Amino acid sequence: MHSLLLPPRSTIREQHARFLPHPERSQQLHALVFHEMPGISDAQAVGESFSGTSAIPDNDVISSALISNALVRASxxxxxxxxxxxxxGGRWRRSFQLIHHLMQRTSGAERDALDRVVRHFVDGLAARVVSQLGESHVTGQLLPQSSTITNTELQTAYLSLNRVTPFIRFxxxxxxxAILEAFQGSHSVHIIDMNIMQGVQWPPLMQALAGREGGAPRIRISGVGSDWRILERTGNLLTTFAASLGLPMFEFHALHARYGRDLLDICSPSSLDIREGDxxxxxxxxxxHKLILQDQYSFVRLVRSLRPDIVTLSDRQMNRPDIHSLRDAFRHYRALFDSLEATVPPSSQDRINVEDVWLRGEIMQLFSDSSTIDYDGLQMMVGFPHLEWKRLLRLEGFQPIPHSAFAVSQARLLLRLHYPSEGYEIRGExxxxxLMGWQDISLFGVSAWIV
Incomplete structure (x- = not known):
């Protein structure tokens, strides 16, 4: 059995050098100034009740000191x-009070992982307030600087995530x-990667196929990406690597999908050049890619129509259909920040890239206006997150296949050799x-499906 454990690091280093960022550090918010909204008095705003367990008393008249003490005592x-x-709920004064307090509590120079993840959530909530009220109703530093992440910054942060955590490599x-085992005995193989990024996933598989008994198969990779320039560069790198392995029959096809819905346009047998016998x-x-629920249905039906030999799905455990609460998302990200704090020095540029670009971008996305989607009547202020791939795959006739004992042992070996921290763990199926997680919290999962 060929091992896929050791990827060609020279390829990853070369790609990282090509995507060095020049990020502008976004300014943090330090204070809030509110222009009173018509029809909302201080007494109304402060006197409103919370649903569920509240850290702030619900009395109609509450002294500032009592509120302050309640805030300090609350987690x-x-x-x-x-x-x-x-x-x-549109309770703006209470929102501003809480945002201001949270900013003050997490603004120290020696911030720990909890402080940092809270600050990103607070920035996301503050941005949501601005988007809901409009800039004319807020002033001062509640108006954040542009939090737009450039494609270069995103690509660099992805490589950093791949380098300093085991999740992407896992x-x-x-x-x-799973793909290697499904391709056993095939003379012509086609891989469709629905979000290829820089293509760092594929050199180890190409290497394993090149060394296969009986000779290497003909290999085609169709890579979906949002940036033509990066797609072209990725294709050139993979083609060069294939030549170095002596793979004369290698093809790369770039597929441009700027938005999630573009996947529906390119996932047709003619667009993907599906060939008999592959x-x-x-x-x-x-x-x-983020797809609304109806588009997820359409996408899975299209995947089924392609008659694949195997579908591999890597997902965040935050995305499970039974998770609907923001608290679960918060704990997911806190575990990620805890793992980085325990294993990567605070001065590491890779850690900064992961926390302040990759993870911050995801957290900010949770609160963006475009992320409010109605799932069966449930309005969620969460945008990333309620993905139904597994349920939809089952509805279309797919069945999960168990991972081989070799795959499980390889994943455990990855942690033992490269990430020896006691916090990371393979949790079984x-x-x-x-599943892979951090200190009893499952964070990432990989499944394989066949019809």
């Missing part, structure tokens, strides 16, 4: 939840092993996925 996690509830390793693997990887 940061509870206050973030209260703030999100207030923002979702996902690639486990998905590749073993076909479809890889849905991290990060996933949940019925569908092989």
């Amino acid at each position: 940061l996690e509870d206050l973030v939840m209260e703030c999100a509830t207030a923002v979702a 996902a690639h390793l486990t998905a590749n092993q 073993a076909l693997a479809i890889n849905v990887s991290i990060p996933q 949940d019925g569908d996925s092989l």
